[in-house]
Amino acid sequence: MHFRIEQRPEPSARMRVAAPIVATALTLLVGSIVFAALGHSPLATLHAFFIAPLSSMNGLSEWLLKASPLILIACGLAVGFRANVWNIGAEGQLIIGAIAASGVGLFYPDPESVLLLPLMFVAGALAGMGWAAIPAFLRARMNTNEILVTLMLTYIAVLFLSWLVHGPWRDPAGFNYPQTALLPPAAMFEPFDYAYRLNGSVFITVVAVVAMWLFTDRSFLGYKMSVSGAAPLAARYAGFRESAAVWTGLLAGGAAAGIAGMAEAAGPLGQLSSQISPGYGFAAIIVAFIGRLNAFGIVLGGLLMSLLFLGGDSVQMTLGLPSALTRIFQGILLFFLLAADFFIFYRIRPLREHA
Amino acid sequence: MTPRLELRNICKTYPGVVANDDISMSIAPGEIHAVLGENGAGKSTLMKIIYGAAQADSGTIRCDGQLVETHNPASSRALGIEMVYQHFALFESVTVVENIALSVSSTFHLDSLAEQITELSQRYGMPIDPYRRVHDLSVGERQRVEIVRCLLQAPKLLILDEPTSVLTPQAVVKLFETLRQLAAEGCSILYISHKLDEVQELCDSATVLRNGRVTGTARPRESTSVALARMMVGSDLPEMRLDPATPSPEPVLEVRNLSAPPKDRYGIGLKDVSFTVHGGEIVGLAGVSGNGQAELISLLSGERLHSQADTIRINGQPVGRLDAAGRRRIGTAFVPEERLGRGAVPPHALWENGILTGHRNGLVRNGLVNRPKARDFAGAIIERFNVKANGPGASAQSLSGGNLQKFIVGREIELAPKLFLVSQPTWGVDVGAAAFLRQTLIDLSRAGAAVLVVSEELDELFEICDRLLVICQGQVSAPLHTAETDREEVGLLMTRLGGQGSDKRSGELALQD
Numbered sequence: 110m111h112f113r114i115e116q117r118p119e120p121s122a123r124m125r126v127a128a129p130i131v132a133t134a135l136t137l138l139v140g141s142i143v144f145a146a147l148g149h150s151p152l153a154t155l156h157a158f159f160i161a162p163l164s165s166m167n168g169l170s171e172w173l174l175k176a177s178p179l180i181l182i183a184c185g186l187a188v189g190f191r192a193n194v195w196n197i198g199a200e201g202q203l204i205i206g207a208i209a210a211s212g213v214g215l216f217y218p219d220p221e222s223v224l225l226l227p228l229m230f231v232a233g234a235l236a237g238m239g240w241a242a243i244p245a246f247l248r249a250r251m252n253t254n255e256i257l258v259t260l261m262l263t264y265i266a267v268l269f270l271s272w273l274v275h276g277p278w279r280d281p282a283g284f285n286y287p288q289t290a291l292l293p294p295a296a297m298f299e300p301f302d303y304a305y306r307l308n309g310s311v312f313i314t315v316v317a318v319v320a321m322w323l324f325t326d327r328s329f330l331g332y333k334m335s336v337s338g339a340a341p342l343a344a345r346y347a348g349f350r351e352s353a354a355v356w357t358g359l360l361a362g363g364a365a366a367g368i369a370g371m372a373e374a375a376g377p378l379g380q381l382s383s384q385i386s387p388g389y390g391f392a393a394i395i396v397a398f399i400g401r402l403n404a405f406g407i408v409l410g411g412l413l414m415s416l417l418f419l420g421g422d423s424v425q426m427t428l429g430l431p432s433a434l435t436r437i438f439q440g441i442l443l444f445f446l447l448a449a450d451f452f453i454f455y456r457i458r459p460l461r462e463h464a
Numbered sequence: 465m466t467p468r469l470e471l472r473n474i475c476k477t478y479p480g481v482v483a484n485d486d487i488s489m490s491i492a493p494g495e496i497h498a499v500l501g502e503n504g505a506g507k508s509t510l511m512k513i514i515y516g517a518a519q520a521d522s523g524t525i526r527c528d529g530q531l532v533e534t535h536n537p538a539s540s541r542a543l544g545i546e547m548v549y550q551h552f553a554l555f556e557s558v559t560v561v562e563n564i565a566l567s568v569s570s571t572f573h574l575d576s577l578a579e580q581i582t583e584l585s586q587r588y589g590m591p592i593d594p595y596r597r598v599h600d601l602s603v604g605e606r607q608r609v610e611i612v613r614c615l616l617q618a619p620k621l622l623i624l625d626e627p628t629s630v631l632t633p634q635a636v637v638k639l640f641e642t643l644r645q646l647a648a649e650g651c652s653i654l655y656i657s658h659k660l661d662e663v664q665e666l667c668d669s670a671t672v673l674r675n676g677r678v679t680g681t682a683r684p685r686e687s688t689s690v691a692l693a694r695m696m697v698g699s700d701l702p703e704m705r706l707d708p709a710t711p712s713p714e715p716v717l718e719v720r721n722l723s724a725p726p727k728d729r730y731g732i733g734l735k736d737v738s739f740t741v742h743g744g745e746i747v748g749l750a751g752v753s754g755n756g757q758a759e760l761i762s763l764l765s766g767e768r769l770h771s772q773a774d775t776i777r778i779n780g781q782p783v784g785r786l787d788a789a790g791r792r793r794i795g796t797a798f799v800p801e802e803r804l805g806r807g808a809v810p811p812h813a814l815w816e817n818g819i820l821t822g823h824r825n826g827l828v829r830n831g832l833v834n835r836p837k838a839r840d841f842a843g844a845i846i847e848r849f850n851v852k853a854n855g856p857g858a859s860a861q862s863l864s865g866g867n868l869q870k871f872i873v874g875r876e877i878e879l880a881p882k883l884f885l886v887s888q889p890t891w892g893v894d895v896g897a898a899a900f901l902r903q904t905l906i907d908l909s910r911a912g913a914a915v916l917v918v919s920e921e922l923d924e925l926f927e928i929c930d931r932l933l934v935i936c937q938g939q940v941s942a943p944l945h946t947a948e949t950d951r952e953e954v955g956l957l958m959t960r961l962g963g964q965g966s967d968k969r970s971g972e973l974a975l976q977d
Contacts, residue, residue: 323832327832327835329823329831329832332819336809336820339809339812340809342802342806343805343806343807346765346798346806347788347789347792347820347821348766348788348790348791349789
């Protein structure tokens with residue numbers, strides 16, 4: 110018996126609904142086998158992974174707090190991904206956004222001004238866009254590969270941050286730790302409740318999701334970008350400029366990442382250190398694809414990714430599972446999700462032996 | 465005598481479509497057998513089944529009396545069955561010789577294979593440079609590669625799907641000689657076509673298909689083309705209405721001393737091209753594919769810009785540096801040769817593809833797409849141009865080539881263009897739809913638009929054009945009035961113009977006999 114993978118004439122509506130369910134079921138199954146093989150009770154482990162993190166107020170707060178930047182950045186990136194503009198340097202744009210916002214927060218002459226937070230917001234967005242403008246310019250003008258340029262700029266941003274917190278911006282009263290002074294209270298988002306860390310910056314993400322949906326699904330510019338992504342020659346035929354898609358895609362991603370960086374600095378962090386992001390910029394790429402580059406899909410993807418972060422910590426702490434195992438489990442889930450998605454557009458058909 | 469190929473009761477169903485319904489036929493060794501039918505009649509499916517690229521649901525295939533069981537293209541080749549697809553199966557990123565090497569199963573040496581390709585292609589009047597990359601080749605040139613690939617295998621049964629549309633009349637004569645010679649050597653030929661005159665000239669027998677069924681068999685030489693057409697279409701074809709042209713006093717499109725370098729190192733540069741197209745007339749651009757048509761049309765459409773604005777004028781306005789969107793704004797519409805991926809976005813729905821160029825017709829407000837209007841726009845095109853599609857929500861790639869072409873032509877005509885550029889309007893389109901599209905072009909021009917048709921089908925150009933231009937080696941001839949010229953003269957211009965030079969390429973192209 111031979112099989113052939115072939116493209117479906119039309120994407121399957123049934124698989125579109127079934128894919129996440131199938132993926133979840135398979136993950137639970139394979140995960141349980143792996144946990145059981147290592148001598149852990151599957152039920153207890155799955156409980157610790159998925160239920161325990163969400164069964165306290167603090168857990169819920171942390172869940173949304175981590176999901177927010179992931180969703181925000183993924184929305185920005187997806188705008189570009191839809192047009193085949195591959196910005197994989199959101200991590201760097203996030204860092205530059207955080208640096209610019211913190212700079213404003215630390216050095217603005219009036220540390221109690223109500224304008225401080227809005228100014229930091231603008232600074233973060235502009236800095237992220239500025240960092241993304243470099244690959245946009247190079248791609249639009251010189252046709253350089255934006256994947257390489259955005260990635261390399263991320264390393265530059267990481268090292269620049271490290272230099273700042275070890276050098277000029279180091280807190281003189283900070284016992285030589287590589288970190289800046291704390292931001293003044295007016296430069297911080299106020300938590301909803303001081304017992305938890307969740308703060309008003311999640312509303313920025315909510316606005317971004319709606320804006321992203323409006324842009325990609327309803328706007329003419331979004332339409333032009335999807336044409337550029339799906340058929341570049343058709344875009345040229347219709348007279349849609351490729352450079353416009355490149356600029357829009359990269360600047361949207363840069364702005365979103367820069368704002369996410371600002372919200373991190375002005376939220377849970379409160380200061381800059383050499384490590385300010387647990388890889389949000391890279392994880393957001395996965396979130397964008399889990400969400401099928403669709404605004405509401407990205408919300409679900411971001412919530413899932415955030416839960417995987419929390420669940421991973423939870424099983425390490427409560428059950429003493431090795432961190433490698435939690436990574437494996439996360440990998441299994443992402444693998445099944447993306448593999449199940451494949452069957453929306455493709456199918457496997459048995460080839461009959463006889464004509 | 466044992467038939468070379470015998471089909472019995474072949475059935476094939478695709479979801480929602482019966483592609484082949486109880487088809488039987490047989491072909492003797494050395495016979496040239498035509499399969500006639502409109503697009504969607506099931507010809508391509510049947511050929512794929514014979515070639516092994518698709519499997520029949522039921523029915524038997526016998527080759528030289530032996531039942532063909534396990535069947536795929538590789539085993540077909542082992543049986544000596546070769547096929548030239550209508551949609552070419554070539555790897556775009558590698559060279560001609562590498563493509564051909566990939567389908568030759570024995571060990572190979574690229575250099576000696578390249579020599580064979582050059583030798584064979586010249587013998588059959590289809591010069592091709594074995595070291596060019598396929599993605600740089602025009603559609604016509606790709607077909608040459610496919611034909612040469614098959615001939616290299618010395619086949620026992622050769623399947624040709626609409627092979628002549630890209631050849632000059634002289635080259636068609638040459639190809640027919642080749643095919644007759646092959647047949648005389650005992651090779652059977654399955655010839656798929658909708659060109660009745662060719663079938664009558666070349667083929668010994670014909671099987672006519674309609675809606676997946678055999679509607680008749682005929683000896684084409686003893687049958688009339690009207691009778692054959694009726695078997696194909698099921699009714700008589702509409703008469704073409706062609707009123708005399710009344711050209712506008714001022715040209716709508718004026719090209720003056722346009723020269724341009726080739727778009728890449730395999731392309732053809734344009735040399736000092738000048739011509740005009742007036743409102744109310746149809747001008748045809750004839751030529752063998754790959755002689756600069758792609759360069760010229762992309763310069764006219766604005767997909768490629770020219771550094772001197774005044775080499776191209778539309779209604780007197782210099783537009784050489786205006787991009788495609790700008791030229792559309794002043795009344796240009798354009799139907800490209802490639803439908804999927806250029807004229808339409810394959811995975812997008814028809815209503816989305818309507819927006820591609822139709823967004824000027826009030827489909828966008830305040831930067832947002834007006835979806836109900838876009839659906840109405842696509843729905844109106846589907847209705848007016850008789851597009852067979854599952855409504856405005858059907859994806860472009862789900863349509864057959866002919867129906868997608870009707871949709872694209874319809875969309876561009878809905879823009880009420882003053883200048884209409886069309887490339888290969890009826891490529892791969894069935895007889896009924898082709899007649900409809902040609903009538904549409906005539907009606908548009910008689911309503912006052914200037915129409916420029918680039919086509920490799922001379923019959924079509926002679927049928928609808930008022931004046932003809934011939935392009936060869938990037939040079940465009942002086943205009944010929946259709947009524948005062950003939951196929952012979954145009955055919956010679958297609959190959960001889962600029963062929964007096966001493967450079968190698970034009971020398972190759974001029975090699976006719």
